[in-house]
Amino acid sequence: xxxxxxxxxxxxxxxxxxxxxxxxxLQLTPSAVSKQISRLEDRLGVRLFQRTTRQLHLTDEGRAFxxxxxxxxxxxQHAEEAVSELRGQVRGVLRVVAVAAxxxxxxxxxxxxxxxxxxxxxxxLRLSERSVDLIDTGTDVALQLSEMLDDESLVAKRLFTNRRxxxxxxxxxxxxxxxxxxxxxLNHNCLTHSSFIHFNDWEFExxxxxxxxxxxxxxxxxxxxxxxxxxxxxxxxxxxxxFLVGHDLSAGRLVPLLTDYVHEKSxxxxxxxxxxxxxxxxxxxxxxxxxxxxxxxxxxRGL
Numbered sequence: 001x002x003x004x005x006x007x008x009x010x011x012x013x014x015x016x017x018x019x020x021x022x023x024x025x026l027q028l029t030p031s032a033v034s035k036q037i038s039r040l041e042d043r044l045g046v047r048l049f050q051r052t053t054r055q056l057h058l059t060d061e062g063r064a065f066x067x068x069x070x071x072x073x074x075x076x077q078h079a080e081e082a083v084s085e086l087r088g089q090v091r092g093v094l095r096v097v098a099v100a101a102x103x104x105x106x107x108x109x110x111x112x113x114x115x116x117x118x119x120x121x122x123x124x125l126r127l128s129e130r131s132v133d134l135i136d137t138g139t140d141v142a143l144q145l146s147e148m149l150d151d152e153s154l155v156a157k158r159l160f161t162n163r164r165x166x167x168x169x170x171x172x173x174x175x176x177x178x179x180x181x182x183x184x185x186l187n188h189n190c191l192t193h194s195s196f197i198h199f200n201d202w203e204f205e206x207x208x209x210x211x212x213x214x215x216x217x218x219x220x221x222x223x224x225x226x227x228x229x230x231x232x233x234x235x236x237x238x239x240x241x242x243f244l245v246g247h248d249l250s251a252g253r254l255v256p257l258l259t260d261y262v263h264e265k266s267x268x269x270x271x272x273x274x275x276x277x278x279x280x281x282x283x284x285x286x287x288x289x290x291x292x293x294x295x296x297x298x299x300x301r302g303l
Contacts, residue, residue: 004076007069009036010048014066015138018056070138078279091120094281097134098143100127101224101244102268106299107143114288121281129195129222134273141282143289146267147196154271159289160297162266163242166202166257167249171234179237179257182211189236190215195222202239204261239263246299268293 012022013033023030041048048062058066077092098107103125115123126132131148132139149156166185179185182204192215193199204211217236221227228245231238232253248254270286272278278286292298 006036006040006043007073009033010040011066011069011073011138013037013049013056014058014062070135089120090118090280090284092281093122093124094285095124095126095138095140096142096285097126097128097132097137097139099145099148099224099268100129101228101241102143103127104225106243106293106297110288110292114285117288118281118284121284129224134271140272140279141285142271144269144271146269147198149269149271153274155274157270157286159268159270159293160300161264162268163300164239164263164266165242165245165249165259166237166239166261167231167245167254168237168257169232169234169253170255172231172236173255175234178255182206182213182258182261185213185215185237185258189217189219191217191227191230191236191238192220193222193224193227194220199239203263203265204258206261241266242303243268243297243299246303250302 009022009026009028012025013019016022016025019030019033019037023033026033037048044061044065046061046065047059048065050057050059080092104127111123111125115121126137126139131144131150132142134140134142134151134154143159145162146156146158166179172189176188179188182202185202190200190202200215202213202215204213219230219235221230224240224244227238228240230236231240231245232248237257242249245254249256270289272282272286
């Protein structure tokens with residue numbers, strides 16, 4: 001068994017938090033992965049993991065070795081991609097993390113076209129409501145909101161303005177009336193996000209300046225998709241991205257409110273680690289997204 005295979009097994013065990021998950025990814029048996037890592041530890045003369053019955057924990061030596069292994073494997077991948085680029089090929093595994101609500105409504109419907117365009121590319125998609133450490137998770141590219149970006153070492157490209165509208169279902173407005181000014185929302189059932197408290201500080205621009213209302217109601221959730229389903233069901237008022245509610249606004253299933261106060265300070269970003277060169281697969285994905293969403297995303301064209 002060569003050193004590269006042992007290093008690959010070790011990195012997968014770290015990133016997938018166990019030998020069984022790493023084995024599934026590598027299409028090996030858990031015992032084969034365990035033997036590779038044991039052989040690696042014997043050769044290095046150190047313990048890379050502290051093993052318990054339920055979890056693996058990296059030792060200090062293991063953490064240092066993991067960082068070097070990731071760098072080595074990353075360079076090998078870049079070398080292979082550079083050769084593929086010379087041959088005009090887009091191949092390998094593209095690891096993408098995306099904001100869950102955006103992925104469900106806008107990204108997943110167009111992915112079949114992207115995958116058909118690049119049949120030698122394997123796409124691994126993870127959905128998240130939170131910021132993800134791209135380096136630690138081995139992520140190639142992330143689609144995330146500008147408010148979530150907290151690492152200045154990353155490269156970030158703006159795809160579009162993430163406009164947010166206050167809206168409600170006609171059934172809710174029939175029962176409770178239509179708010180005419182932002183302050184009216186204090187007397188309405190506003191649906192809130194439990195994971196990002198600052199999302200519940202709704203900001204409104206007016207000729208008199210900026211107004212911020214901390215809204216509240218009888219329903220909160222950690223999912224933008226769940227907020228969407230609740231407002232659609234007539235539970236209350238919500239402030240949601242137009243990429244999520246645009247088709248419902250056009251169809252009359254939701255009614256836009258306080259349209260003079262649309263929130264336009266957020267953006268949807270394509271984010272990837274800073275590297276000496278942008279890999280062929282990441283460039284292909286970024287170009288495809290730009291083709292679909294720039295300069296005006298499709299859901300905005302009818303609003």
